[in-house]
Structure formats: C-alpha cells, structure tokens
Amino acid sequence: MTRNQSSRCGQESCGRSLAATQCAQVVVISGSANQDLVWFNEFLTQLKPFESQPDIEYVTEASVQELLEKVSHLPRGTIVLPIVYSRDRAGNNYVPRDVNTMLAEVRHGPDKFCDF
Numbered sequence: 750m751t752r753n754q755s756s757r758c759g760q761e762s763c764g765r766s767l768a769a770t771q772c773a774q775v776v777v778i779s780g781s782a783n784q785d786l787v788w789f790n791e792f793l794t795q796l797k798p799f800e801s802q803p804d805i806e807y808v809t810e811a812s813v814q815e816l817l818e819k820v821s822h823l824p825r826g827t828i829v830l831p832i833v834y835s836r837d838r839a840g841n842n843y844v845p846r847d848v849n850t851m852l853a854e855v856r857h858g859p860d861k862f863c864d865f
C-alpha cells in the first residue's frame with residue numbers, strides 16, 4: 750500500500766468512526782520524530798472536514814508514560830487515534846505497534862481505538 754493509499758484509508762476509517770459514533774472527544778497521538786510529524790501533519794489535513802464535530806485534542810509532545818496515563822483516564826465515548834509514535838521528545842526510540850499495544854492495554858472499555 751502506498752503512503753497516499755494508506756492516508757486515504759485512514760481518512761475513510763476515521764470519517765466512518767466519527768460519523769458512526771456520538772463521541773465527545775477525539776485524541777490524536779503522534780511521536781516527536783520528524784517522520785512521525787510528517788504523518789501527523791498529513792493526518793491533520795485529512796481531519797479538517799471533521800473538526801466541527803467532536804472536540805479534537807492533538808498530543809505530540811508527551812512521553813509514553815504520559816500517554817499511558819492520559820489514555821487510561823479518558824472518558825467513554827473518546828476515540829483514540831495513535832498515528833505514528835516512534836520517538837519521544839527525550840529522543841527515546843519505540844516501535845509504533847508496541848506503543849499502540851500499550852495504549853490499547855490501558856484503555857478501559859474503549860468505544861473506539863483506531864490503529865493506523
């Protein structure tokens with residue numbers, strides 16, 4: 750799958766999730782690596798049509814521990830969208846799928862958890 754195809758799939762999936770739920774909040778998560786931020790910025794562009802629907806929070810400067818704490822306390826009805834998280838602000842490197850697994854494990858009773 751090319752980057753553009755992946756992005757379109759992400760936008761369509763996100764759009765369906767936002768349209769199909771009465772979510773109060775969306776939390777979009779990204780790491781601090783340059784490539785993480787490239788994907789994050791592309792995803793921001795694709796979320797523009799949905800900005801007026803729920804409250805969208807963007808998290809790019811949090812450590813993995815801070816993310817785990819935040820996600821574990823999100824209210825029901827929150828959609829969690831981890832885009833790519835391969836490096837934190839301190840320069841620690843991570844495998845994005847491992848971060849997504851950790852986030853999913855602390856999310857109590859998720860209504861939506863989209864892993865792109």
